[in-house]
């Protein structure tokens with residue numbers, strides 16, 4: 127079977143869904159192709175579900191810009207579409223005086239990124255609000271929140287389908303070819319088919335570099351090397367000791383073993399950073415002691431028996447573990463010379479927060495709006 131549409135989005139994670147929704151809202155006949163039996167089973171189902179404020183990112187980077195824009199868009203969207211979320215706030219904590227410089231640096235970076243609402247609080251004041259916490263100072267970010275990411279994806283899908291978009295599940299893009307006025311994709315599913323479209327968005331998450339490699343005509347030297355950083359979580363049984371999200375000063379490749387809450391108020395710790403060759407989602411119970419020591423730097427009374435292995439996610443890093451890219455990579459025709467094709471590479475955190483802003487950025491680079 128062979129047919130053509132205006133636009134195809136590859137991958138029905140939160141970013142692909144946001145892009146597909148945006149394309150149909152711009153009036154384009156759009157098909158969203160997803161390899162799995164359900165949407166949202168990739169990176170988007172295995173994360174911390176935090177709406178980030180945008181504190182840490184390099185000023186001027188895509189992460190800084192799209193996180194800040196995306197965060198407010200996301201709060202507005204959640205309100206208007208009744209997606210479950212809560213602006214719980216977060217503290218980044220310095221557990222020793224030696225970390226104060228790093229905390230000040232995060233505060234300056236946050237301000238440079240337009241997060242003027244952040245403020246420093248001292249350890250005594252922090253302890254008066256969170257008696258179980260031990261820190262010498264904390265940076266308070268009141269605009270950080272938590273979200274039901276599956277509810278968000280369901281709402282995006284509703285908008286997309288109501289506007290006439292079609293989601294094709296069990297449809298894996300195996301290869302493709304750049305033509306004069308369209309790109310043809312070979313799709314394997316219940317039946318094999320070829321779909322041609324003027325606009326293609328590659329939002330295949332961990333596999334986005336591999337999908338790009340399989341489209342003949344995409345310059346190979348522009349496709350970044352992918353590498354994977356697994357992040358494991360441990361859940362905490364019983365009541366959460368904290369009312370807000372608690373983050374240590376960040377570590378290389380991740381934000382440190384932090385405490386997040388889900389919308390039911392249950393606490394979990396993680397994700398850590400573990401470089402792996404191929405994605406795998408098992409959580410090693412042998413890590414409990416390491417988690418405990420990391421948590422005890424800010425919660426000394428943490429009891430090991432309350433920690434259980436939870437779940438794991440895999441970050442789509444670009445480069446090598448020794449030298450990985452620190453920003454999203456969005457490639458459009460001005461980068462690779464192929465009209466209508468956008469590749470989304472390395473959409474790790476804060477991709478969930480940024481998804482609506484990423485969709486706007488993609489549409490604008492395609493010259494649709």
Ligand SMILES: Cc1cc2nc3c(=O)[nH]c(=O)nc-3n(C[C@H](O)[C@H](O)[C@H](O)COP(=O)(O)OP(=O)(O)OC[C@H]3O[C@@H](n4cnc5c(N)ncnc54)[C@H](O)[C@@H]3O)c2cc1C
Nearest residue numbers: 137139141161168169170173174176299331439477478479
């Ligand atoms: C441990 C962890 C914690 C995180 N925490 C946060 C957080 O708190 N806040 C935040 O803002 N961000 C967070 N993120 C980042 C966020 O989860 C991601 O940026 C976002 O989910 C990426 O969505 P996506 O749609 O690009 O990818 P995915 O959700 O992986 O979607 C890609 C889809 O493409 C499909 N696919 C792949 N290949 C093909 C093919 N050939 N044909 C068809 N379909 C294909 C896959 O099946 C998948 O469904 C976190 C990430 C990780 C790993």
